[in-house]
Amino acid sequence: MNPEPYQPLLHIVLYQPEIPYNTGSVGRTCVAVGAKLWLVRPLGFQVDNYHLRRAGLDYWQHLNWQVVDDWQHLLDELGQRRFWYFTKFATRDLGHAEFTPEDVLVFGRESQGLPEEIRNSAPERCLRIACRSEVRSLNLSNSVAVACYEALGQWRRAGTDVPLPE
Template sequence: MSKMNIVLLEPEIPANTGNIGRTCVATGTRLHLIEPLGFRLGQKELKRAGMDYWQDLDVTRYMNWEDFLEKNPGAKIYMATTKSKTNYTDVKYEEDCFIMFGKESAGIPEEILVKNQKNCVRIPMNHDIRSLNLSNSVAIVLYEALRQNGFSDMEKQGNLHRLSWSE
């Protein structure tokens, strides 16, 4: 079974990473954290946002960008950035691709983006907005990638239980 991969390059805010971790558990997605992190993994804000799901998270840490590349040779990496001309809905995501997001204060460094322009994607938004919240951005792009792949191995239906008005 293939899995999607979310990559966070030097995340700074523990609550965002906790929320992203919870989204990853809910979708069967791997989380890759590239150091330095702006927090400790045991920090209470991280655990609060990730709730009790953090223990079920498939997470890997890397010392730096080079370490990540070395341990994931040939990985197809899409890079989310406000600097891209390509919308996130305009690409076809492979089942096991990596979708990378930069740190909250600065995004992905320009030198990385320049070398990977053809794999950069953006979320459309009003021109006077700098960026969306990191955990929201991850959810938007990840769910598009999952949708394109038929939400493989995910529960796709719920059940409503009809209640009478007197109940």
């Protein structure tokens, strides 16, 4: 964990991420939009992994991030906030969600997505990012970027008074 360089507008959770490049890219997006990155163990890499920091370039030092040991620890830390679960199994499209500041956006493992028990805990808050049938899903880091900018766009269009990136 590092000192918090900014108050997060969103919380991005990567549940047991496997690929350091994806996590590094997600970290870069989090800095860009003012989100806090949460990593739920076990991780498929070391947090000080060269590839993780390389993908995040020189932005990692500005990232507000934290690693938690398991799903329950994450719930203990963020339990009072609203969670959105991103999964290809959802029937609700990302564009139909109404995001509010400090929402928690949860993304699963690159190889398996989110476990069924997490998805089933709140099916009404499971979201999908629309893709043509030729594509199973978007890359994890791309999915996070799409979701973050959808939330920021909603706030901008609604005139929400939050400090948005320019």
